[in-house]
Amino acid sequence: MEEEAYGAALQYFTGSKDHNIKLRSLAIDKGWKLNEYGLFKKDLTEVVARGTEEDIYKALGLKIMPPELREDRGEIEASLKGNLPELIELKNIKGDLHVHTVASDGNATMEEFAWACKKRGYEYLGITDHSYGLRVTDGLSAERLRGNIDIAHNVAKRVDGLKILIGAEVEILEDGSLDYPGDVLRELDFVVGAVHSKFNMESDAMTKRILTAISNDYLTILAHPTGRRLEQREPYFIDLEKVMLAAKAAGVCLELNAFPERMDLNDVNCRMAKEIGVKIAIDTDSHNVPQLDNMFFGVATARRGWLEKGDVLNTLSLKELVSFLST
Ligand SMILES: [Zn+2]
Numbered sequence: 001m002e003e004e005a006y007g008a009a010l011q012y013f014t015g016s017k018d019h020n021i022k023l024r025s026l027a028i029d030k031g032w033k034l035n036e037y038g039l040f041k042k043d044l045t046e047v048v049a050r051g052t053e054e055d056i057y058k059a060l061g062l063k064i065m066p067p068e069l070r071e072d073r074g075e076i077e078a079s080l081k082g083n084l085p086e087l088i089e090l091k092n093i094k095g096d097l098h099v100h101t102v103a104s105d106g107n108a109t110m111e112e113f114a115w116a117c118k119k120r121g122y123e124y125l126g127i128t129d130h131s132y133g134l135r136v137t138d139g140l141s142a143e144r145l146r147g148n149i150d151i152a153h154n155v156a157k158r159v160d161g162l163k164i165l166i167g168a169e170v171e172i173l174e175d176g177s178l179d180y181p182g183d184v185l186r187e188l189d190f191v192v193g194a195v196h197s198k199f200n201m202e203s204d205a206m207t208k209r210i211l212t213a214i215s216n217d218y219l220t221i222l223a224h225p226t227g228r229r230l231e232q233r234e235p236y237f238i239d240l241e242k243v244m245l246a247a248k249a250a251g252v253c254l255e256l257n258a259f260p261e262r263m264d265l266n267d268v269n270c271r272m273a274k275e276i277g278v279k280i281a282i283d284t285d286s287h288n289v290p291q292l293d294n295m296f297f298g299v300a301t302a303r304r305g306w307l308e309k310g311d312v313l314n315t316l317s318l319k320e321l322v323s324f325l326s327t
């Protein structure tokens with residue numbers, strides 16, 4: 001019984017060790033003691049707060065904060081100043097801008113994805129089949145890419161209330177050029193660029209390669225910017241800060257790829273992106289319909305990186321997105 005009553009207070013230990021140490025030192029500054037049973041006057045004779053986690057934060061002069069923030073990365077200082085971020089939520093996501101259909105290496109048709117996105121309440125779906133250069137994925141020739149545009153027109157007639165945007169996941173070649181010419185890229189609603197080859201370049205060369213891609217007028221989103229695959233491949237060498245600064249200047253977004261094996265950008269990268277002011281697109285890189293659910297993991301990582309709704313491209317309404325894409 002006694003244990004149960006203290007249960008809520010125990011939750012503040014969901015913070016990292018360093019977060020909890022800071023909470024304790026705030027308590028000490030006030031002449032109190034914070035332990036796993038609650039917040040007490042120093043000699044433990046009187047309870048200051050222990051009903052709920054919120055009571056304890058409040059007594060310490062802090063606003064309750066989501067567990068994702070409790071890592072001693074400035075959240076306590078931000079709370080004291082009243083500057084805590086309002087973290088993005090899954091319900092803020094209005095669409096997915098990285099999806100592969102049967103036209104390249106996906107396992108579902110555009111129409112199947114469209115219905116699934118409509119069911120999720122999305123306003124738009126961005127189709128990004130692979131470009132020609134990635135032969136192993138049956139990458140699309142310019143002619144087949146135009147075929148995708150025709151399919152989109154047909155699907156749009158059947159799936160009303162969902163806008164299908166036709167893009168492509170275009171190879172960033174070794175010299176930083178994209179493997180469709182400008183006149184093809186111009187026909188697309190948006191362009192996702194990605195590195196899928198020559199991962200072992202030196203940092204300077206890889207950074208230059210990506211910066212060249214970012215300077216391409218047609219690039220909208222840099223996909224999986226560090227190339228890591230958990231348990232399979234380390235991130236490639238890249239000066240991410242330089243990349244982010246260039247992306248911000250060029251109005252290019254960086255992707256937080258929600259595919260569980262990728263999850264790049266990671267939380268620390270997201271925080272850097274936020275500080276630099278470059279916009280993030282959280283996309284699933286789905287190759288089948290159930291993978292659309294991976295958006296949850298992307299949003300979870302974004303939250304650990306302090307991202308708010310306004311930091312994320314695909315929280316924009318369709319109207320706002322179309323206006324962003326036209327600039
Ligand atoms: Zn990719």
Ligand SMILES: [Zn+2]
Nearest residue numbers: 098100169285
């Ligand atoms: Zn992809």
